Amino acid sequence: MNTLTERQKLILALIIRDYIETAQPIGSRYLVENYNLNVSSATVRNDMLALSETGYLRQPHTSAGRIPTEDGYRFFVRQLMGHTELPSTTKRTIVHQFYQAGMDIDRWMRLAASVLAHQSQAASLVTAPRSERSVFKHLELISTRGRQVLMVLVLSGGEVNQQMLTLAEPISQERLSIVAQSFNDLLLGLDSESIAALSVKFDALEQDIITLILDDLRHTSDMLTGEIYHDGLAHVLTEPEFETADIARNALRVFEERQLLEDLLTRTVLSNDLSGVQVLIGGEGNWEELRDFSIVLARYGAPGLATGTLGVLGPIRMPYGRTISTVRFVASLLSDLVEDILLE
Amino acid sequence: MNTLTERQKLILALIIRDYIETAQPIGSRYLVENYNLNVSSATVRNDMLALSETGYLRQPHTSAGRIPTEDGYRFFVRQLMGHTELPSTTKRTIVHQFYQAGMDIDRWMRLAASVLAHQSQAASLVTAPRSERSVFKHLELISTRGRQVLMVLVLSGGEVNQQMLTLAEPISQERLSIVAQSFNDLLLGLDSESIAALSVKFDALEQDIITLILDDLRHTSDMLTGEIYHDGLAHVLTEPEFETADIARNALRVFEERQLLEDLLTRTVLSNDLSGVQVLIGGEGNWEELRDFSIVLARYGAPGLATGTLGVLGPIRMPYGRTISTVRFVASLLSDLVEDILLE
DNA sequence: TTTAGCACTCTCGTATCGAGAGTGCTAAAA
DNA sequence: TTTTAGCACTCTCGATACGAGAGTGCTAAA
Numbered sequence: 001m002n003t004l005t006e007r008q009k010l011i012l013a014l015i016i017r018d019y020i021e022t023a024q025p026i027g028s029r030y031l032v033e034n035y036n037l038n039v040s041s042a043t044v045r046n047d048m049l050a051l052s053e054t055g056y057l058r059q060p061h062t063s064a065g066r067i068p069t070e071d072g073y074r075f076f077v078r079q080l081m082g083h084t085e086l087p088s089t090t091k092r093t094i095v096h097q098f099y100q101a102g103m104d105i106d107r108w109m110r111l112a113a114s115v116l117a118h119q120s121q122a123a124s125l126v127t128a129p130r131s132e133r134s135v136f137k138h139l140e141l142i143s144t145r146g147r148q149v150l151m152v153l154v155l156s157g158g159e160v161n162q163q164m165l166t167l168a169e170p171i172s173q174e175r176l177s178i179v180a181q182s183f184n185d186l187l188l189g190l191d192s193e194s195i196a197a198l199s200v201k202f203d204a205l206e207q208d209i210i211t212l213i214l215d216d217l218r219h220t221s222d223m224l225t226g227e228i229y230h231d232g233l234a235h236v237l238t239e240p241e242f243e244t245a246d247i248a249r250n251a252l253r254v255f256e257e258r259q260l261l262e263d264l265l266t267r268t269v270l271s272n273d274l275s276g277v278q279v280l281i282g283g284e285g286n287w288e289e290l291r292d293f294s295i296v297l298a299r300y301g302a303p304g305l306a307t308g309t310l311g312v313l314g315p316i317r318m319p320y321g322r323t324i325s326t327v328r329f330v331a332s333l334l335s336d337l338v339e340d341i342l343l344e
Numbered sequence: 345m346n347t348l349t350e351r352q353k354l355i356l357a358l359i360i361r362d363y364i365e366t367a368q369p370i371g372s373r374y375l376v377e378n379y380n381l382n383v384s385s386a387t388v389r390n391d392m393l394a395l396s397e398t399g400y401l402r403q404p405h406t407s408a409g410r411i412p413t414e415d416g417y418r419f420f421v422r423q424l425m426g427h428t429e430l431p432s433t434t435k436r437t438i439v440h441q442f443y444q445a446g447m448d449i450d451r452w453m454r455l456a457a458s459v460l461a462h463q464s465q466a467a468s469l470v471t472a473p474r475s476e477r478s479v480f481k482h483l484e485l486i487s488t489r490g491r492q493v494l495m496v497l498v499l500s501g502g503e504v505n506q507q508m509l510t511l512a513e514p515i516s517q518e519r520l521s522i523v524a525q526s527f528n529d530l531l532l533g534l535d536s537e538s539i540a541a542l543s544v545k546f547d548a549l550e551q552d553i554i555t556l557i558l559d560d561l562r563h564t565s566d567m568l569t570g571e572i573y574h575d576g577l578a579h580v581l582t583e584p585e586f587e588t589a590d591i592a593r594n595a596l597r598v599f600e601e602r603q604l605l606e607d608l609l610t611r612t613v614l615s616n617d618l619s620g621v622q623v624l625i626g627g628e629g630n631w632e633e634l635r636d637f638s639i640v641l642a643r644y645g646a647p648g649l650a651t652g653t654l655g656v657l658g659p660i661r662m663p664y665g666r667t668i669s670t671v672r673f674v675a676s677l678l679s680d681l682v683e684d685i686l687l688e
Numbered sequence: 689t690t691t692a693g694c695a696c697t698c699t700c701g702t703a704t705c706g707a708g709a710g711t712g713c714t715a716a717a718a
Numbered sequence: 719t720t721t722t723a724g725c726a727c728t729c730t731c732g733a734t735a736c737g738a739g740a741g742t743g744c745t746a747a748a
Contacts, residue, residue, distance in 0.1 A: 027741050040691050045742070063697045063741050103508055110602075138486045142498050148685065152496055152504060154486050160496060162504050164447050164685065227571045234596040237589045245581045248592075252578040258454075341492065341508065371710050384722050389711070407710045407728045 004054070007039070008047045012056055013080045015048075016068045020317050023240050025065030070282040070316065073294075077279050077320050084321040086329050090119070098333060105129075108337060109229045112310055112330055117232025119326040120296075122314030123255065126229040127265055129301045129308035129338050131155055134217045136187040136195065141165075141176040141209075149176065151209065153216050161216045165208070179206065183213075192217035228261055239315045247292050254289055254313065264290075265309040268297055277328050282316050294318045298331035302339045310334070348398070351383070352391045356400055357424045359392075360412045364661055367584050369409030414626040414660060417638075421623050421664050428665040430673050434463070442677060449473075452681060453573045456654055456674055461576025463670040464640075466658030467599065470573040471609055473645045473652035473682050475499055478561045480531040480539065485509075485520040485553075493520065495553065497560050505560045509552065523550065527557075536561035572605055583659045591636050598633055598657065608634075609653040612641055621672050626660050638662045642675035646683045654678070 004012070014035060015026045028044040031037065037044065048066050051057040056072035059065070068076070086094075094115055101107040109126050116124035138154040147167040154160050183206075187195060192214055202210060233255060242248040254260060264287070268278060277298045283290035294316045301307030310331060312323050348356070358379060359370045372388040375381065381388065392410050395401040400416035403409070412420070430438075438459055445451040453470050460468035482498040491511040498504050527550075531539060536558050546554060577599060586592040598604060608631070612622060621642045627634035638660045645651030654675060656667050 025741090029741075041741095042691055042693090042743095043689085046690085049743080059742085061698060063743095064699075065741065103510075137488070138484075140482075140484050140496070142482045144481075144498075144686075150498060150504070152484070152498070154488075154494060154496070160494070160504070160506050164449075166447070231600055233577070233600060234593040237593045237596065243589065245587065249578045249581045252581065252596075256575055256577060369710090373710075385710095386712095386722055386724095387720085390721085393712080403711085405729060407712095408730075409710065 004051070005047075007037075008051055009080060010037075011044060011047050012051055012068075012072065013076065015057065015066055016072060016076045016080075019067055020319055023317060025060055025067050027065035030065070068317075073281050073316060073320075077281070077324075081321060084325045086119075086322075086325045091329060094329070095333065098337065103341065105341075108334065109227075110231070112334060113229040113231035116310065116312050116326060116330055117235060120312045120314065120319070120323040121232075121235050121238075122312050122318065122323065123232045123236050123251070124230060124310070124312050125255075125261065125265070126310040127308045128226055128229075129306040129334075130226070131306050133191060133304075135189055135191050136213065136217065137189075139180050139183045139187070139209075139213070141180045143171070143173045143176055151212060153213060155217070163212055163216070165212065167205070171205075179209070183209065187213070228258070228265075230255055236314070239317075241292070241315045241317060250289060251293060251313070254293070257289070260287075260289060264295070265297070265311070277324050277331070279320065279324065292316065294320075296320070296323045296327045298327045300331035300334040300338065302335065302342050305342055306338060308334070308338075348395070349391075351381075352395055353424060354381075355388060355391050356395055356412075356416065357420065359401065359410055360416060360420045360424075363411055364663055367661060369404055369411050371409035374409070412661075417625050417660060417664075421625070421668075425665055428669045430463075430666075430669045435673060438673070439677065442681065447685065449685075452678065453571075454575070456678060457573040457575035460654065460656050460670060460674055461579060464656045464658065464663070464667040465576070465579050465582075466656050466662065466667065467576045467580050467595070468574060468654070468656050469599075469605065469609070470654040471652045472570055472573075473650040473678075474570070475650050477535060477648075479533055479535050480557065480561065481533075483524050483527045483531070483553075483557070485524045487515070487517045487520055495556060497557060499561070507556055507560070509556065511549070515549070523553070527553065531557070572602070572609075574599055580658070583661070585636070585659045585661060594633060595637060595657070598637070601633070604631075604633060608639070609641070609655070621668050621675070623664065623668065636660065638664075640664070640667045640671045642671045644675040644678040644682065646679065646686050649686055650682060652678070652682075 011031065014031060018026050018030075028041040028048060031044050032039065032041045048057060051072075052059070052066065055069055056075055057066040058069050060067060097111055097115065098108065101111050105128060109128055113124045113126045116126070134155045136153075136155065140150075140152040140154075142150045142152065144150050144164075147170050149165045149167060149171075151163045151165050152160060153162070186198075186200070195210065195214060195217070233252065236242055236251045237248055242251065268280065277296060280287075280290070280295040280297065282292070282294065292315070293313055295311055295313050296318075297309060297311035299307050299309050310327065312327055314323065355375065358375060362370050362374075372385040372392060375388050376383065376385045392401060395416075396403070396410065399413055400419055401410040402413050404411060441455055441459065442452065445455050449472060453472055457468045457470045460470070478499045480497075480499065484494075484496040484498075486494045486496065488494050491514050493509045493511060493515075495507045495509050496504060497506070530542075530544070534542075539554065539558060539561070577596065580586055580595045581592055586595065612624065621640060624631075624634065624639040624641065626636070626638065636659070637657055639655055639657050640662075641653060641655035643651050643653050654671065656662075656671055658667065
């Protein structure tokens with residue numbers, strides 16, 4: 001009953017594609033004149049009516065053309081769109097840029113954000129790769145000044161955390177090094193649970209350090225830490241749907257609400273590990289703040305070792321084909337780079 | 345000849361203050377009705393004419409009220425405004441927030457950005473403190489995987505840089521530690537020049553490491569590295585002068601052009617070390633990109649040891665009094681915190 | 689099932705108009 | 719010399735009206 005004829009699917013696809021480009025409601029006459037549908041506008045109108053009844057199209061007002069609903073976009077992305085690839089010249093350009101950036105992760109992240117923003121003409125988000133399951137690798141204690149000690153903790157995957165620590169009384173660098181060395185021997189390769197389960201007697205200092213280590217190990221595994229790179233915020237303002245200052249402001253707020261971003265980047269992406277690109281249209285009921293936006297997300301990295309997330313945020317009327325293929329390509333490129341750096 | 349009477353200064357100040365609040369051109373009648381100037385509107389009109397001739401006021405069109413010119417704002421900020429302080433309850437609240445944030449520099453930075461943005465209702469910028477003159481403190485070499493080695497370099501002031509290093513052939517952690525230790529003995533307390541001047545023979549590995557260390561030392565002293573924290577971008581869109589999408593887009597672009605920000609944060613602030621707050625109105629001829637914005641900047645930290653920069657970007661029609669006092673206060677607060685952490 | 693034809697609806701750009709606000713100037717008053 | 723009252727003039731802004739244009743839904747015929 002609710003199933004669409006082939007022609008209806010075609011019309012839906014055409015309307016969505018055109019609407020994405022023009023941001024104008026699409027009318028029946030326009031369609032028959034621009035594509036050889038071999039039917040009259042009246043027939044198209046009938047199909048459009050049907051598509052409105054299934055909830056894929058709507059009219060901004062009586063006697064305007066049709067525009068897609070959120071459901072329409074979802075149906076389009078999942079069933080109609082098909083697979084698109086970035087042009088291979090574009091791919092080569094991107095690869096070249098990363099090649100030129102050397103081995104600097106910070107620059108990779110910025111470049112990824114820039115490429116995503118530029119290719120999709122929307123705002124982009126990238127987080128650096130971090131270990132999936134953090135394991136102790138190396139500890140350094142370095143006295144900086146007075147009773148302040150800098151604790152540098154290296155986790156598996158080359159992640160480095162640093163923290164300041166104030167001692168009850170000054171301790172020489174020499175003694176600190178000995179303490180660090182004993183921890184290095186004791187804890188190498190252990191994760192937070194194993195460390196917590198250790199039944200060794202510690203003195204006060206050692207106990208403090210252990211607590212910090214545990215904190216770090218746990219934090220890094222379930223929280224997003226470090227900079228969230230972004231680029232292309234300005235693109236957001238060029239879209240006509242963001243002319244209303246209110247909506248545009250919401251978009252910016254999303255980018256500065258760390259909590260929300262963390263939720264988004266961790267929660268969504270965990271559901272669907274490395275298999276592909278996720279598309280979130282209009283918040284999908286779960287994120288009120290994203291009601292007016294669509295997000296295309298992917299995870300990248302070396303599964304089990306270190307992964308990061310990247311994505312693009314734009315209007316619901318987003319060029320999904322291009323955006324998805326860009327996100328997919330950059331994610332796979334970064335995955336290769338990260339694997340290279342990890343596996344030598 | 346070009347000097348203003350007291351009444352003209354008063355009128356200029358009143359117009360600027362009111363215009364900052366209302367964003368509406370101010371007329372002569374409005375002024376006499378709202379402030380007891382004890383003169384008629386015609387007199388005020390004469391003074392306004394004089395102020396227009398000196399270039400401090402202008403009319404958006406014939407027969408509208410007056411609005412300040414950029415020069416008007418500059419004169420106001422430098423000569424008319426006087427010193428303002430944040431209310432002491434506000435100060436206490438801010439201090440309390442920092443107190444609750446613990447000793448975490450990352451959180452300080454975010455909090456500073458948030459406080460600045462919130463208090464001034466504009467967009468804020470903060471960079472973490474970094475050493476003025478970098479001195480070698482400690483080196484660690486940690487083998488991660490295969491021929492990849494993580495090099496952790498600690499500089500004076502507790503700054504930590506990390507870098508990946510690919511060896512020609514695998515080397516055991518044990519031997520790496522020995523190499524690191526010898527560097528630690530040799531280089532402690534030296535800056536880049538002293539290290540470059542060393543006349544010790546190094547093998548290939550050691551030479552590579554020295555080069556990286558020098559790079560790091562030099563980079564950290566003349567470049568801005570690391571995250572630039574920001575907050576309150578959304579505020580930018582609430583100002584009526586940013587209704588034009590074009591101008592608002594420029595504002596966002598400023599925040600994503602790292603190069604520009606670095607220029608701004610380093611160049612401007614070096615001219616005037618820690619003495620006070622700098623106000624840049626409408627780009628002051630030097631920054632085309634900032635034509636439509638004003639920036640209030642200050643440097644904070646422990647002079648000679650480690651300093652950072654913070655500031656606020658908003659429309660030229662900015663509440664300078666409040667913004668300047670906020671920037672000044674947060675800068676001095678952060679300075680105290682940084683000194684505490686450095687000097688124990 | 690498709691099509692032609694037609695009446696109907698709604699938006700959008702343009703033109704017009706009057707109210708309101710503010711100025712600049714002149715001539716008188718202080 | 720400075721201040722003031724008065725007045726003509728200019729410009730913006732909101733409201734209103736109106737017609738062109740686009741697109742629809744429906745009916746009846748192919």
